[in-house]
Amino acid sequence: MNKVTVLGSLNVDTTFRIKDFPQAGETVQVKSKSNAAGGKGANQAVAAAREGAQTSFIGQIGNDGAGQFMLDSLKADKIDSTFVSENESVGTGTANIMLDDNGQNCILVYGGANQTLTAEEVQKAEPTIKNSDFVVAQFETPQDAAIAAFKIAKQNGVTTVLNPAPAPSNGIKPELLKLTDIIVPNELESASITGIKITDQVSMTATAKKFADLGVANLIITIGDKGAFYSTPDKAEMLPAYKVKAVDTTAAGDTFIGAFVSQVAPDFSNIVSAVKFAQHASSLTVQRLGAQPSIPTLDEVLKVEKESAS
Template sequence: MNKVTVLGSLNVDTSFRIKSFPQPGETVQVKEKSNAAGGKGANQAVAAAREGAQTAFIGQIGNDSAGKFMLDSLEADHIDGTYVSQNESVGTGTANIMLDEAGQNCILVYGGANQALTDRDVQKAEPIIKNSDFIVAQFETPQAAAITAFKIAKANGVTTVLNPAPAPAKAIDPALLQLTDIIVPNELESASITGIKITDEASMIQTAAQFQKMGVPNLIITVGDKGAFYSTEAGHDLIPAYKVKAVDTTAAGDTFIGAFVSQIAPDFSNIVSAIKFAEHASSLTVQRLGAQPSIPKLEEVLVAEKESAS
């Protein structure tokens, strides 16, 4: 069983089902409204936990009912929330999600307490980081917090996983990349970091070389319904996605990350099987509504793997 710590965001998601996204100045009717636990970090932690990893979380909430809701949601999935701190002056993060009939989404995020996470908060979590096999970070919390966490991890032989999402508005701190063992962007995030547009396998190989120059030795690029490309010292390949009818792509990428770290070996020797497992998990997520409510459990993924093999 992998021991995974996730440093990241905790958001209460409010989802609105609509026919199509509004144009500027247009008012559209909402067919359905729902609330659920979310945030990229929390989603990834839930995915890791549901796929069998021993999971802990580092993050921050406000002193409000939304924060209690998020803590309760972590506990429900047996995620250690010891190092989720409480901010007395800033509210818990929120996300408003518009979901159209084609299953695509548009998301407005209020960072709130997520963006107030400090180095000191992370330093307090050193015991749980040191006891992990993997630590995962994204960009819904400050890069400085991720650097602190990754420094602790590297000093203790813990594998660092960076999901550079959402795509950074400014350049990634080079120090963070140099502390990253494997980076997992989607094709748009990858292009925003390297300047290389993902169009074919050659551009993916070129991207891997660019990330290596930046200090990141291993790469996975998720390319939607095309699958996932990986590059390590042992080689590279594009692993095709499993074809399903998507009804809601919310949390698909987060499910992939969490499922992947629940299965991957620290030396990445089983990267192909771990990616295929993560793709199965994501294929189940997109067939359901919501963020965390859509993330499958281990038994469901194993059934999906068995069915695809038969």
């Protein structure tokens, strides 16, 4: 069983189902509205926990009902929330999600307490980080917090996983990249960071070289319904996606990352099987509504893997 610590965001998601995305100045009718626990960090932690990893979380909430709701959601999945701190002056993060009839989404995120998480708060979690196999971070919390976590991880032989989402407008701090063992962007985030548009195998290979030059030796690019490209110093390959009818893609990428770290070895020796497992997990997620409610369990993923192999 992998031990995974996730540093990241805690958001209460409000999803609005609509026929089509509005144009500028247009008012559209909402078909339905629902609330669920979310945030990229929390989603990834839930995915890791449901796929069998012993999971801990580092983050921050506000002193409000939304914060308690998020704590309860972590505990429901047996995620250790010891190092989720509370900000007395800033509210818990929220996300408003527009979901169209094709299963595509647009998301408006209010960072709230996620954005006030400090390196000092992260350092309090050193005992948990040291005892982990993997530490995962994204960009809905400050980069300085991720740097603090990754420094502790690297000093203790813990593998670091960076999901550069959402892609930061002011770029990624070079120090963070040098502390990263594997980076997992989607194709748009990858292009934003490297300047290389993902179009074919040549562009993927060039992207892997660019990240290696920046200090990250291992890469996975998720490319929606086309699949995922992975690259290590030893091998690289495009793995096609499993074809399903998507109804909501909200937590697909987060499910992929959480499922991946629940299965992969710290030296990435089983990266192919771990990526395929993560693809099966995310293929289940996109067939369901909501963020965390859509994330499958280990038994569900294993069942789909068995069916796919037969």
